[in-house]
Amino acid sequence: MANDISPCYHPRMYLLPNLVRHNAWANRAVLDAFATAPAVLNTICYDGAPLFARLQHQAGTERAFLDILRVTPKRPEPPSELAAVTSYAAETSTGLLAVTLELGDAAQERLFLFPWWKLELPMHVLVSQMLAHSAQHRSELAWELARAGTNTGELDYIVWTVGGMPEPGVAVNLPDD
Numbered sequence: 001m002a003n004d005i006s007p008c009y010h011p012r013m014y015l016l017p018n019l020v021r022h023n024a025w026a027n028r029a030v031l032d033a034f035a036t037a038p039a040v041l042n043t044i045c046y047d048g049a050p051l052f053a054r055l056q057h058q059a060g061t062e063r064a065f066l067d068i069l070r071v072t073p074k075r076p077e078p079p080s081e082l083a084a085v086t087s088y089a090a091e092t093s094t095g096l097l098a099v100t101l102e103l104g105d106a107a108q109e110r111l112f113l114f115p116w117w118k119l120e121l122p123m124h125v126l127v128s129q130m131l132a133h134s135a136q137h138r139s140e141l142a143w144e145l146a147r148a149g150t151n152t153g154e155l156d157y158i159v160w161t162v163g164g165m166p167e168p169g170v171a172v173n174l175p176d177d
Contacts (some may be wrong), residue, residue: 005053016100016108016127019157021165023131024093026059028168031086032140033115038082051144052082055123059085063092065130069099069123073083088170100127 034041034055039051060076067073079085103110104122111120142152154172163172 016124017097018161018165019131020093020096020100020127022133022160023062023156024090024097025160025168026138027089027093027134028086029152029155030138030145031055031082031089032169033142033145033150033152034082035086037145037148038054040145040148040150041082043144045140045146047143051141054137055082055085055141056080058134058141059089059092061133061137062089062096062130065094065126066092067098068112068114068126069103070095071112073113079115093168096127096130 008115035064041050041055043051045051046056056078060078063076063078064073079088100123108124109122111122112118112126114121138155142155145152159172159174160166163174166172
């Protein structure tokens with residue numbers, strides 16, 4: 001049985017934008033979990049850093065990559081309260097989606113200055129790095145939430161895709177078995 005996973009699904013044309021959409025959805029799931037257990041943000045990560053600092057780092061790094069793609073690189077300044085970080089992350093995700101859609105497939109090889117190493121790297125490498133970096137930190141945050149007894153739910157890309165590619169804050173709608 002064929003499964004039409006999205007009316008706009010084209011394997012290559014929408015790959016980066018859909019990965020950005022998933023990233024926004026998964027980030028929101030973790031942020032929503034923290035909203036139900038805000039005290040967890042005061043705990044210390046496995047490496048001794050405060051958990052909220054890890055959350056700010058993830059949000060700030062995504063914004064830094066957005067600014068690189070907008071050709072306006074600057075040091076990000078993520079907010080210091082959870083609700084504000086949630087808004088900041090949503091704004092960043094909206095910007096990343098707009099940039100990846102605007103630039104499109106043809107620009108995936110377009111070079112952008114990566115200021116930390118003073119190298120020019122293609123858009124697809126920068127977006128891929130941002131997504132991988134976010135997934136790493138999101139999994140760390142989800143792990144700490146799970147240790148505290150708060151479940152983020154399933155965050156996998158395929159579950160999101162088959163579940164209807166919902167917007168951030170919306171649950172997946174998986175097909176019946």
